[in-house]
Amino acid sequence: MRWLICSAWPYINNVPHLGTLVGSLLSADVFARFLRLMGEEALLVSGSDEHGTPIEVEALRLGVDPKKFTDESHRYIVELLKKWELSYDNYTRTENPIHKEFVQHFMNKMLENGYIFSRNIVMPYCENEKMFLPDRFVEGVCPFCGYEYARGDQCDKCGTLLDPIDLIDPRCVFCGFRPTFMSTKHWFFDLPKLEDKVREWLKNSRTIDENVKTYCFSLLDKGLKARSITRDNKWGIPAPFPGAEGKTIYVWFEALLGYLSATLEYFIKEFGREEGLKKFYDYWKNADARTVYFIGKDNIPFHAIILPAMLLASGEGYVLPYKISATEYLMFEGEKFSKSKGIGVWIDEALEIADVDYWRFALMRLRPEGKDVNFTWREFYRIVNTELNDDIGNFIHRVLTFIYSRFGAKVPGIKKLASEDEELFSIVKHEFEEYKNRMYDTRIKQATENILNVARECNAYLNRREPWKLIKLSKDEAGSVMTLLVNIVKGLGLMLAPFTPKASTKLWRMLRLGDEIPRGALRRAFEIEIQEGHIIEKPMPLFRKLPEDFLSTINAMIRDVRKRINERRPPYLRF
Ligand SMILES: [Zn+2]
Numbered sequence: 040m041r042w043l044i045c046s047a048w049p050y051i052n053n054v055p056h057l058g059t060l061v062g063s064l065l066s067a068d069v070f071a072r073f074l075r076l077m078g079e080e081a082l083l084v085s086g087s088d089e090h091g092t093p094i095e096v097e098a099l100r101l102g103v104d105p106k107k108f109t110d111e112s113h114r115y116i117v118e119l120l121k122k123w124e125l126s127y128d129n130y131t132r133t134e135n136p137i138h139k140e141f142v143q144h145f146m147n148k149m150l151e152n153g154y155i156f157s158r159n160i161v162m163p164y165c166e167n168e169k170m171f172l173p174d175r176f177v178e179g180v181c182p183f184c185g186y187e188y189a190r191g192d193q194c195d196k197c198g199t200l201l202d203p204i205d206l207i208d209p210r211c212v213f214c215g216f217r218p219t220f221m222s223t224k225h226w227f228f229d230l231p232k233l234e235d236k237v238r239e240w241l242k243n244s245r246t247i248d249e250n251v252k253t254y255c256f257s258l259l260d261k262g263l264k265a266r267s268i269t270r271d272n273k274w275g276i277p278a279p280f281p282g283a284e285g286k287t288i289y290v291w292f293e294a295l296l297g298y299l300s301a302t303l304e305y306f307i308k309e310f311g312r313e314e315g316l317k318k319f320y321d322y323w324k325n326a327d328a329r330t331v332y333f334i335g336k337d338n339i340p341f342h343a344i345i346l347p348a349m350l351l352a353s354g355e356g357y358v359l360p361y362k363i364s365a366t367e368y369l370m371f372e373g374e375k376f377s378k379s380k381g382i383g384v385w386i387d388e389a390l391e392i393a394d395v396d397y398w399r400f401a402l403m404r405l406r407p408e409g410k411d412v413n414f415t416w417r418e419f420y421r422i423v424n425t426e427l428n429d430d431i432g433n434f435i436h437r438v439l440t441f442i443y444s445r446f447g448a449k450v451p452g453i454k455k456l457a458s459e460d461e462e463l464f465s466i467v468k469h470e471f472e473e474y475k476n477r478m479y480d481t482r483i484k485q486a487t488e489n490i491l492n493v494a495r496e497c498n499a500y501l502n503r504r505e506p507w508k509l510i511k512l513s514k515d516e517a518g519s520v521m522t523l524l525v526n527i528v529k530g531l532g533l534m535l536a537p538f539t540p541k542a543s544t545k546l547w548r549m550l551r552l553g554d555e556i557p558r559g560a561l562r563r564a565f566e567i568e569i570q571e572g573h574i575i576e577k578p579m580p581l582f583r584k585l586p587e588d589f590l591s592t593i594n595a596m597i598r599d600v601r602k603r604i605n606e607r608r609p610p611y612l613r614f
């Protein structure tokens with residue numbers, strides 16, 4: 040079994056905020072870490088989506104080359120993702136040559152197979168900029184409600200979907216001049232031709248989630264329309280079709296192919312072209328391969344309809360999505376994240392406020408599975424201080440300090456377990472089984488419940504069993520209890536490892552089990568591997584509480600951090 044884990048490619052005109060991170064980049068990393076710890080073959084890919092209108096326009100406005108803009112931004116983001124302990128095997132970008140070549144080859148296949156056709160359409164053209172204007176760069180008066188600043192694609196006042204030609208007194212957003220409407224040729228993806236095949240695939244898939252299916256069936260029932268896959272942008276991948284000189288591929292279509300090209304690039308770099316291509320096929324043309332996508336719910340149509348349709352249209356026999364894990368929205372203190380209003384926290388700011396492990400754990404506790412979730416500082420504070428510190432951290436520390444101080448750091452070994460000890464162990468193992476099932480099913484937030492259950496059960500057990508009293512009655516019995524518990528500590532640390540990789544590694548070393556947690560270790564999480572005579576290190580607390588005045592000072596802290604961080608960002612990513 041091979042797993043390819045794909046997370047949506049962030050568009051690189053912004054630093055991602057917590058809401059972008061939670062469903063795609065971070066969820067994918069936690070899932071990939073889990074699989075590796077289970078000994079599975081897993082590859083994690085993503086990258087920067089850097090072409091298209093918003094960046095081209097921003098670069099034009101600032102008078103810089105868009106490539107310079109994205110070079111600096113990509114470098115900054117890659118550094119940040121490392122700080123977030125995101126373990127991407129390949130975090131690449133759409134400017135990489137393998138991607139460009141792959142996209143052109145793929146598009147030609149779609150054309151050859153009869154899924155791409157061309158047609159003349161009328162588009163607004165600005166004589167000043169000498170360019171066709173994308174829909175949203177034309178403004179004018181809404182013909183329905185009279186709103187003066189309606190955009191070419193939609194009126195924000197009355198919500199009506201528009202075409203630029205509908206606007207009364209249309210004007211170019213750059214220069215304010217009236218555009219002319221000219222006929223120009225574009226290439227279209229013939230989606231209606233693939234409607235039945237996509238529907239069949241969705242219907243027969245036993246692994247695609249119901250929420251994804253329901254959403255897609257409602258779109259399919261309305262009927263799919265051919266989608267234009269070329270643009271008049273200069274900043275993009277040249278469309279390879281005969282007669283399409285000067286046109287580029289619409290970013291959405293090429294960025295989706297990044298999942299394939301990033302896999303290919305990874306293997307070519309590792310093994311060279313010939314061998315690399317074979318390895319690539321192992322992940323993309325092998326019935327054993329499972330591709331899992333981590334996205335926000337707004338990306339469902341592109342991943343569950345358009346991507347599968349493209350894969351089918353290529354005729355290459357690429358595997359269709361095994362699972363699409365689509366999260367709902369994360370809100371911030373009851374509001375939508377907004378850069379212009381400064382609502383939210385951006386991922387470079389967050390690390391100045393708390394340790395990366397705390398963020399990773401808290402965000403997965405708040406992962407919007409099945410419904411929108413509201414991030415609040417109060418909830419963050421509670422998760423870090425109560426769950427991570429009191430429930431999990433304290434249990435681990437109690438066990439290790441007891442062994443260290445009462446047994447001279449030497450694990451006493453199991454002589455005999457009482458029925459209540461056996462009972463605890465079976466509860467723990469049951470939680471672990473459920474944890475694994477949930478993780479494989481990408482119900483990551485639910486799996487964190489099992490971690491907490493283990494810690495809470497063990498804390499309650501410690502209080503009942505009172506080894507500090509027991510040791511006076513029977514050193515053997517207390518020793519057996521503590522040996523069982525130190526093994527549970529090991530297992531708990533492994534269950535946590537996809538979430539808190541730094542703390543789990545620290546614990547692994549404290550237990551003197553090695554320098555790094557080996558691949559596959561999670562499979563044996565609750566086997567009694569720490570036995571009589573094993574020496575542990577002097578225990579140090581794994582987590583620290585957030586200070587008591589955290590909630591009363593956080594807003595001032597954010598203001599300060601934002602100012603400081605903003606100066607460190609590359610110019611194009613500044614607020
Ligand atoms: Zn309107």
Ligand SMILES: [Zn+2]
Pocket residue numbers: 165166167168211212213214215216
């Ligand atoms: Zn203009």
